[in-house]
Amino acid sequence: GSQSFIRLQKAVEDVLGKKYYLPVHQGRAAENIISNVYVKKGNIVPMNYHFTTAMAHITQYGGSMAELLYDEAYVVDSSHPFKGNMHIEKLEALIQQQPGNIPFIRMEASTNLIGGQPFSLQNLRDVRAIADKYKIKLVLDASLIGENAYLILKREPEFKSSSIGEIIKKMTELADLVYFSARKLSSSRGGGICTNNHALYKEMETLVPLFEGFLTYGGISIREIEAMTVGLYETLDETVISQSPSFIEYLVNALHEKGVPVIRPAGVLGAHIDAMQVCAHIPQTQYPAGALAAALFLVSGIRGMERGSISNQRDEAGNETYADMELVRLAVPRRVFTLSQIKYVEDRMTWLYQNRHLIGGLKFVYEPPVLRFFMGGLEPTSDWPQQLMAQFRKDFGDSL
Numbered sequence: 001g002s003q004s005f006i007r008l009q010k011a012v013e014d015v016l017g018k019k020y021y022l023p024v025h026q027g028r029a030a031e032n033i034i035s036n037v038y039v040k041k042g043n044i045v046p047m048n049y050h051f052t053t054a055m056a057h058i059t060q061y062g063g064s065m066a067e068l069l070y071d072e073a074y075v076v077d078s079s080h081p082f083k084g085n086m087h088i089e090k091l092e093a094l095i096q097q098q099p100g101n102i103p104f105i106r107m108e109a110s111t112n113l114i115g116g117q118p119f120s121l122q123n124l125r126d127v128r129a130i131a132d133k134y135k136i137k138l139v140l141d142a143s144l145i146g147e148n149a150y151l152i153l154k155r156e157p158e159f160k161s162s163s164i165g166e167i168i169k170k171m172t173e174l175a176d177l178v179y180f181s182a183r184k185l186s187s188s189r190g191g192g193i194c195t196n197n198h199a200l201y202k203e204m205e206t207l208v209p210l211f212e213g214f215l216t217y218g219g220i221s222i223r224e225i226e227a228m229t230v231g232l233y234e235t236l237d238e239t240v241i242s243q244s245p246s247f248i249e250y251l252v253n254a255l256h257e258k259g260v261p262v263i264r265p266a267g268v269l270g271a272h273i274d275a276m277q278v279c280a281h282i283p284q285t286q287y288p289a290g291a292l293a294a295a296l297f298l299v300s301g302i303r304g305m306e307r308g309s310i311s312n313q314r315d316e317a318g319n320e321t322y323a324d325m326e327l328v329r330l331a332v333p334r335r336v337f338t339l340s341q342i343k344y345v346e347d348r349m350t351w352l353y354q355n356r357h358l359i360g361g362l363k364f365v366y367e368p369p370v371l372r373f374f375m376g377g378l379e380p381t382s383d384w385p386q387q388l389m390a391q392f393r394k395d396f397g398d399s400l
């Protein structure tokens with residue numbers, strides 16, 4: 001019953017506009033609780049795009065998902081401002097085909113896995129209209145809502161004079177349930193589910209003491225609760241929220257000028273390199289995005305994240321399900337890097353691109369059944385890392 005929690009509750013209400021708040025230790029814990037309560041075996045959850053942990057929890061409770069993006073979302077080099085938009089006609093068609101089988105619609109702000117691409121506020125309104133028409137709940141994954149709001153401010157003319165705070169509230173008021181990872185939303189450790197609907201709050205409430213901790217801390221330490229509170233308010237500050245997207249835009253444009261295939265327009269979260277093009281010689285069975293991430297680490301010490309088939313999971317029969325896109329994410333979190341560090345990434349990535357023929361494939365040597373990208377182990381399919389490093393030494397010498 002600490003005062004810190006009261007302050008956090010107030011921050012959630014001030015920033016996200018929701019009265020009832022359930023604290024959880026991380027974003028995925030919110031996904032666990034929401035899936036536990038609402039996803040039944042055989043259910044389908046329509047969404048603009050999945051996130052790894054969201055998918056894992058929905059499938060854990062016997063559900064599946066339908067990803068309903070417009071074709072433009074999968075175009076690497078595009079000028080579409082809102083590649084994260086939900087395909088409205090497909091959404092309505094799916095609901096008509098699956099009466100009673102859709103527990104909720106999930107919208108993810110700044111679609112993490114397809115390059116941090118935002119949806120527009122108009123698109124969210126259109127999704128809300130469908131949700132109302134068919135009386136289906138709308139769940140918003142708000143982990144990256146600040147950045148999505150920033151791009152709405154920059155790209156959606158109707159909101160060009162709004163503040164970040166106003167846009168965030170306009171977004172959250174359209175959703176019945178809002179959940180978030182505080183790692184992203186407030187640069188801390190924690191998360192939450194919030195709503196203005198008391199009945200929904202009650203349906204989930206008992207799972208917090210079961211999985212997380214008591215309702216006044218949800219497994220989050222008091223120190224982190226204070227940090228989350230500060231981080232939530234900082235999300236309203238355009239100078240804080242614009243820093244990461246500005247650096248990402250710089251990096252994306254710089255790489256594009258050097259010919260490196262990169263997701264455009266620049267989104268949020270990071271620059272996303274298209275490994276399908278960089279490693280066109282590596283079949284998807286040998287994980288081109290994982291291989292590119294490994295190669296980049298060898299030549300630079302930069303830790304990119306594979307966002308491709310390794311991040312997918314096998315189907316029920318144990319077959320690989322190949323990702324729509326094979327991306328390497330070079331994440332640029334809030335307030336972490338300087339411009340000279342970003343330029344170093346540009347320099348090394350460009351060298352690697354020029355020597356991309358030396359990159360080879362990967363294979364699993366240890367593959368856990370769920371979330372294999374976290375704990376799996378892979379090895380190269382040949383001695384390509386040695387060849388790559390030999391070329392690196394030839395160009396730069398041993399002193400590096």
Ligand SMILES: *Cc1c(COP(=O)(O)O)cnc(C)c1O
Pocket residue numbers: 026027028029051053054108112141143144180181182183184190191
């Ligand atoms: C990170 C993330 C999550 C999961 O949050 P954790 O705090 O890592 O458990 C869920 N959704 C999105 C969009 C995310 O980026």
